[in-house]
Amino acid sequence: MAKISGAQDRLRANPQDIGALVDLGTLLFEKGPASYVEAISVLEEARELGALDPKIFYCLGLMYQEEGLYPFALSEYKRFLRHYPEDKEVRLLTAKLYYRLGMLPDALSEYERLKFLNPKDPIIEENLGLSLWGNKHLDRALASFGQLKIYGGDFARRAEFYLGQIALDAGKYQEAADHFALCGAVNAELPGIPVQRVHTGLGMAFQKLGRWEEAKASWETVLKAEPKDSKAQSALREAARRLAAAKKAALKKK
Structure with a gap:
């Protein structure tokens, strides 16, 4: 709370203090979902005044997503990735939002890039398979789900479900x-x-x-x-x- 009060004091002295706005917005973000609406307002104001700190895009993306504002979240993640193109977490969030929004070719492109950089990640493999399936690349989807089975546990069990659904759709x-x-x-x-x-x-x-x-x-x-x-x-x-x-x-x- 002391840090938040300090940032608020700086803003009372200078309402256009970009650094204070960024600090206040990120501190409110760190408080959790109950403070997201206020944090979004503060960080949006900082951006309008010219703030370019990439953490603004990251925080706004997560908060927009939490509030169900998926297209806005996607825009923020893309801005963040221009600064940190190899960030696995944000690229995975971006890929998942593409898929959720029905932008399947874009989702597939992201998952293919993630798979190239992280060839043994079962979460990426599973989502790659789903994106291939959604894009009607059935042979590649079958191969991907076959790979997913190798990881065992719940990944293998879900792979069996996906393979069952594909077989059912094919009349097998x-x-x-x-x-x-x-x-x-x-x-x-x-x-x-x-x-x-x-x-x-x-x-x-x-x-x-x-x-x-x-x-x-x-x-x-x-x-x-x-x-x-x-x-x-x-x-x-x-x-x-x-x-x-x-x-x-x-x-x-x-």
Whole structure:
């Protein structure tokens, strides 16, 4: 608080003291999200007066992102990277915002650069695979997710989910079911991916394979997590109907 008071005293003496504005803004930023709105106002004023300290761009980028102002955050990160082009943290934040904003070619370009500089980083590998998939470079996406499996743990489990979804989209239903089962989320949470998404994939694959009992169980699990999911409700009714018909037909054969 003493440092903040000191910066405020300097501004009372000279409201256009750029250094004091930068100091006050960054100190407010360091206080945390509750002070972000005030910090943004102070740092924006400093920039309007001609401040060029790159930490302004970094702080504003993080705060804009926290406030949900993603295009503004992206602009600040790009300004920061002009000064520090190899900064891994900010380049990763930039890539993630490109992806979030649907700017997929730009996201891919950033992740390719990050992968070149950090060839053994599983976080970068995972996001590179997602960007390749989003840009419809399926062969390269499959290779990337194959690499991701090597890291083991949750990275490998999520890779199985992505591979399962790609197989499902391609009509390779047995392959999809195998990948979804291998992702290990049938009986455990998969960090970063809601468990109902795994069971939705399993349910769709099992339905296409005519495995109605397994499809029914998958849709029941989806509805435990999302009771109002109308598509899952409809799919469960269909799976139950098909299962009952199959059992009835089996009894007639005896």
